[in-house]
Amino acid sequence: MLSFILNQRAVLTDERPGMVLLEFIRGVACLSGTKEACREGECGACAVLVGARQADGSVAYKACPSCLLPIGDVDGCHIVTVEGLIGEPLTLVQQLIVDSSASQCGFCTPGIVLSLTGFCLGSSALSYEDAVDALDGNICRCTGYVSIRNAARALCERLAEVDADPSEWLSALVAAGVVPEYFRAIPDQLAQLRTDPQPPAKDAVLVAGGTDLFAQRPEQLLESDLCFLSSRCDLDYVHADGEMLRVGGAVTIEDFRRSAAVQRHFPGVAHDLLRHSSTLLRNKATLTGNIVNASPIGDAAIILLALDARLVIVDPGGAKREVPLSKFFLGYKKTDLACGDLLSEIVIPLLPVGARYHFEKVSNRATLDIAAVNTALRLTTGPDGAITGIILSAGGVGPIPLLISGLEVFYGRKPDTETVDALAKAAEAAAKPIDDIRGAAAYKKLLLGQLVRAQFAALAAAGEAV
Ligand SMILES: Cc1cc2nc3c(=O)[nH]c(=O)nc-3n(C[C@H](O)[C@H](O)[C@H](O)COP(=O)(O)OP(=O)(O)OC[C@H]3O[C@@H](n4cnc5c(N)ncnc54)[C@H](O)[C@@H]3O)c2cc1C
Numbered sequence: 001m002l003s004f005i006l007n008q009r010a011v012l013t014d015e016r017p018g019m020v021l022l023e024f025i026r027g028v029a030c031l032s033g034t035k036e037a038c039r040e041g042e043c044g045a046c047a048v049l050v051g052a053r054q055a056d057g058s059v060a061y062k063a064c065p066s067c068l069l070p071i072g073d074v075d076g077c078h079i080v081t082v083e084g085l086i087g088e089p090l091t092l093v094q095q096l097i098v099d100s101s102a103s104q105c106g107f108c109t110p111g112i113v114l115s116l117t118g119f120c121l122g123s124s125a126l127s128y129e130d131a132v133d134a135l136d137g138n139i140c141r142c143t144g145y146v147s148i149r150n151a152a153r154a155l156c157e158r159l160a161e162v163d164a165d166p167s168e169w170l171s172a173l174v175a176a177g178v179v180p181e182y183f184r185a186i187p188d189q190l191a192q193l194r195t196d197p198q199p200p201a202k203d204a205v206l207v208a209g210g211t212d213l214f215a216q217r218p219e220q221l222l223e224s225d226l227c228f229l230s231s232r233c234d235l236d237y238v239h240a241d242g243e244m245l246r247v248g249g250a251v252t253i254e255d256f257r258r259s260a261a262v263q264r265h266f267p268g269v270a271h272d273l274l275r276h277s278s279t280l281l282r283n284k285a286t287l288t289g290n291i292v293n294a295s296p297i298g299d300a301a302i303i304l305l306a307l308d309a310r311l312v313i314v315d316p317g318g319a320k321r322e323v324p325l326s327k328f329f330l331g332y333k334k335t336d337l338a339c340g341d342l343l344s345e346i347v348i349p350l351l352p353v354g355a356r357y358h359f360e361k362v363s364n365r366a367t368l369d370i371a372a373v374n375t376a377l378r379l380t381t382g383p384d385g386a387i388t389g390i391i392l393s394a395g396g397v398g399p400i401p402l403l404i405s406g407l408e409v410f411y412g413r414k415p416d417t418e419t420v421d422a423l424a425k426a427a428e429a430a431a432k433p434i435d436d437i438r439g440a441a442a443y444k445k446l447l448l449g450q451l452v453r454a455q456f457a458a459l460a461a462a463g464e465a466v
């Protein structure tokens with residue numbers, strides 16, 4: 001049996017753990033405020049809040065797409081749908097959407113309300129820019145984004161007036177009318193919830209964020225035994241350790257991005273990962289899922305390749321081995337992972353002295369879109385400005401995330417126009433793209449060359465290279 005709190009009601013259910021929450025909310029709990037549209041994580045109409053109990057007893061809320069979220073993954077959690085925010089008066093977010101005329105047909109509105117409410121719950125330091133980012137997974141077809149953003153701006157202005165200690169933030173949000181009063185009692189109610197976690201079956205499918213798995217084969221997963229990585233607190237960490245950043249195998253992309261260690265040592269990566277899917281997706285999607293799915297255009301895989309990351313893999317018997325990410329991809333969707341292996345940790349060397357990093361991605365849409373081509377660069381130069389190291393990765397130009405080899409010939413040269421042009425040509429020569437929906441092979445080859453030039457130009461503009 002699975003148990004969770006849905007709005008104000010404790011739920012005990014024997015539905016299959018692989019049933020997606022959207023199905024449960026609409027079909028079993030008969031709550032129709034959560035909308036169903038794409039069922040692929042693309043539109044945000046199905047967004048709900050997932051509140052998970054933390055080690056200190058508090059509850060951390062995140063907005064997630066319920067269409068890709070299996071109910072087995074919310075065992076012991078608090079789920080909030082738009083019905084869980086309804087009351088008299090409207091919540092502050094709802095009222096500001098009304099005041100800003102930010103809803104027309106209203107189909108997207110519950111998802112937008114939940115995303116903005118999740119944004120408020122996520123931090124006590126709220127900026128308009130972050131509010132806009134929080135909405136990057138919510139598509140609206142008829143209102144127009146200006147009025148939605150106006151509501152977000154008004155929300156940030158109103159909450160800027162709230163003076164509360166971060167530890168009192170939930171109470172402050174209740175007082176400000178962002179969430180209803182009953183939220184205060186949820187931590188205690190979750191503590192009393194009877195959960196009955198079963199050990200996963202031997203051949204259970206490992207689900208990290210599930211954003212790939214449940215977009216691709218939800219029917220099959222409904223019948224499968226599943227093992228949820230989100231219950232592995234021991235794999236949920238990001239910390240710097242000497243010259244390395246260590247990232248546990250269950251860390252979501254959004255938690256990675258926002259972690260103090262990444263903000264400090266890799267602020268550029270934190271920013272670039274905003275180009276990965278959307279906030280709603282990143283709240284569930286993990287770095288390990290992005291690596292193991294072996295997509296040739298995985299953004300995190302491309303970034304981590306350039307950062308010279310290594311993977312710690314644990315076999316079912318508990319034996320550990322370490323594999324450089326550059327040796328992990330063996331062929332199209334083939335990896336160096338045997339059946340039952342767990343990718344338990346990602347180890348990223350901190351940038352050595354003289355090293356800079358840059359990432360470029362071209363996709364049809366700025367957010368919520370897979371790349372046509374993406375590429376990351378780690379460039380190291382000596383005191384005289386000459387190149388002492390280059391790691392260049394490229395996605396969308398071959399069957400695997402590509403690490404471009406043979407660039408040692410550029411060591412000792414200054415990254416001037418001639419060198420950069422030769423490097424771009426070397427990257428083009430290494431690329432073996434195919435024609436597909438994201439572009440013709442010839443286009444992708446040329447694009448990679450241009451992106452390499454753009455990377456060096458960006459580093460030069462930042463005064464960091466050349
Ligand atoms: C709407 C949408 C937009 C997207 N946009 C992007 C994008 O912009 N850029 C991008 O790169 N990707 C994108 N993706 C793809 C996907 O979200 C990412 O690849 C994501 O990081 C996958 O992580 P996950 O945790 O959800 O993986 P899951 O779906 O949970 O797992 C994927 C695979 O990895 C295995 N796995 C996961 N973790 C481990 C582990 N620790 N050890 C062993 N095996 C493991 C699982 O068993 C499964 O086979 C998008 C997907 C959707 C639906």
Ligand code: FES
Nearest residue numbers: 039041043044067
């Ligand atoms: S229905 Fe579109 S994101 Fe879930």
Ligand code: FES
Nearest residue numbers: 104106108140141
């Ligand atoms: S109000 Fe109609 S889709 Fe947004």
